[in-house]
Amino acid sequence: MPDAIESSEAMSAASGNSKVVLQKTLKASIGCTGIGLHSGKKVAMSLNPAAPDTGIVFHRSDLEGTDRIIPARWDHVVDTRMATTIGNESGACVSTVEHLMAALAGCGIDNAIIEIDGAEVPVMDGSSAPFIFLVECAGMVEQASPRKAIKIEQPIEVGDAEKFVSATPDETFSVAFEIDFEDAAVARQHLSMRLVNGTFKTEIARARTFGFVHEVDALRKAGLALGGSLDNAVVISGDTILNGDGLRYEDEFVRHKILDCVGDLYLAGAPIIGQIDALRSGHALNNQFLISLFANEDAWSYVEMSNAAVPGVSHSWDQESELAIA
Numbered sequence: 535m536p537d538a539i540e541s542s543e544a545m546s547a548a549s550g551n552s553k554v555v556l557q558k559t560l561k562a563s564i565g566c567t568g569i570g571l572h573s574g575k576k577v578a579m580s581l582n583p584a585a586p587d588t589g590i591v592f593h594r595s596d597l598e599g600t601d602r603i604i605p606a607r608w609d610h611v612v613d614t615r616m617a618t619t620i621g622n623e624s625g626a627c628v629s630t631v632e633h634l635m636a637a638l639a640g641c642g643i644d645n646a647i648i649e650i651d652g653a654e655v656p657v658m659d660g661s662s663a664p665f666i667f668l669v670e671c672a673g674m675v676e677q678a679s680p681r682k683a684i685k686i687e688q689p690i691e692v693g694d695a696e697k698f699v700s701a702t703p704d705e706t707f708s709v710a711f712e713i714d715f716e717d718a719a720v721a722r723q724h725l726s727m728r729l730v731n732g733t734f735k736t737e738i739a740r741a742r743t744f745g746f747v748h749e750v751d752a753l754r755k756a757g758l759a760l761g762g763s764l765d766n767a768v769v770i771s772g773d774t775i776l777n778g779d780g781l782r783y784e785d786e787f788v789r790h791k792i793l794d795c796v797g798d799l800y801l802a803g804a805p806i807i808g809q810i811d812a813l814r815s816g817h818a819l820n821n822q823f824l825i826s827l828f829a830n831e832d833a834w835s836y837v838e839m840s841n842a843a844v845p846g847v848s849h850s851w852d853q854e855s856e857l858a859i860a
C-alpha cells in the first residue's frame with residue numbers, strides 16, 4: 535500500500551487550534567466471506583487501502599472482459615428495492631452496500647477498494663458490527679490530504695408528510711429518525727443522535743436488519759431475502775420477536791434505520807455536516823435526497839474538516855440521545 539502514509543505531521547500542525555482532519559484509509563487489506571442477504575449466494579470480500587481522494591470503490595473481481603469498477607456514489611445507485619445496489623455503465627453491480635458503507639462512515643474511512651467476487655455484499659450478522667471489526671483488525675492510517683465534508687448550507691427536503699428526509703445546517707452530523715409500523719413489536723420508535731466522536735460503534739453498529747414473517751413469501755417470490763435467516767436478521771411476527779436471544783437494543787429497529795441512513799448517505803462521497811431528519815424513509819428516499827441535494831448547488835458546499843468543528847461528546851439520555859460516530 536504505497537499510497538498510504540502513517541500520518542502527516544506538517545498538515546496536522548498546520549492550523550493551530552483547528553487542527554486539519556486528514557483523510558484515512560486502511561492500514562492493511564483484510565477479508566471475509568459470507569452470504570448475500572437477498573441472493574443467498576456465498577461471496578468473498580476484501581477491504582483494501584486506497585490512495586487519497588479515491589473514495590470508496592468496489593471492484594468485482596469475478597467479472598472478466600468488462601468494467602469491474604463501481605464507485606460507491608449516489609449517482610451509481612441503480613436499485614433501491616429492500617437494499618441499495620450500485621452499478622456501472624457496463625452493468626456490473628454490487629447490492630446491499632449500505633451496512634458496509636455505514637461501517638466505513640462510522641470508522642471515518644475515506645478511501646478503500648472493496649474487492650468482491652459476487653454481486654452482493656455479505657450480510658454477516660445483519661448489522662455493521664462485523665465490518666467495523668474488520669476495519670479495526672486491519673487498522674487505519676491518516677493520509678496526506680485534508681478530509682473534505684459536505685456542509686449543508688440551506689434546508690432541503692424530499693418526500694411528503696408521510697415519508698421524508700430533510701437536512702438543515704448544523705455544526706455536526708446528526709440523524710433523527712422516526713419509524714411507525716403496524717406490527718406491535720416494532721410500532722413507533724424515534725431516536726435522535728449526534729454522530730460525532732466515536733459512538734456509532736456502540737450505539738448503532740450492532741443494530742440488525744429486520745423483516746416480517748408475513749412478507750417473507752412475497753420477498754422470496756421476488757428473488758429477495760433468499761439468504762435471510764434468524765442468524766442475520768431480526769424476524770418479527772405480529773407482536774413477537776422470533777430470535778431466541780431477543781433484541782440487541784430495546785429500540786433496535788429505529789437504530790437499524792439510522793444505520794441504513796448513515797450508510798446510504800455516505801454514498802454522497804464525503805461525510806455530511808448537518809442535521810438529518812427522517813420519517814419512515816428507506817433506501818429509495820435516502821438516494822432521492824442525495825440526488826436532490828446535488829441538484830441544488832446552493833444547499834451545500836465542500837469544506838475541509840477541522841477538529842474545531844467536532845465538539846466534545848455530549849450525552850443527554852432523557853427523550854433523545856446525543857451520540858457519536860468515530
Ligand SMILES: [Zn+2]
Pocket residue numbers: 632633743790794
Ligand atoms: Zn439495513
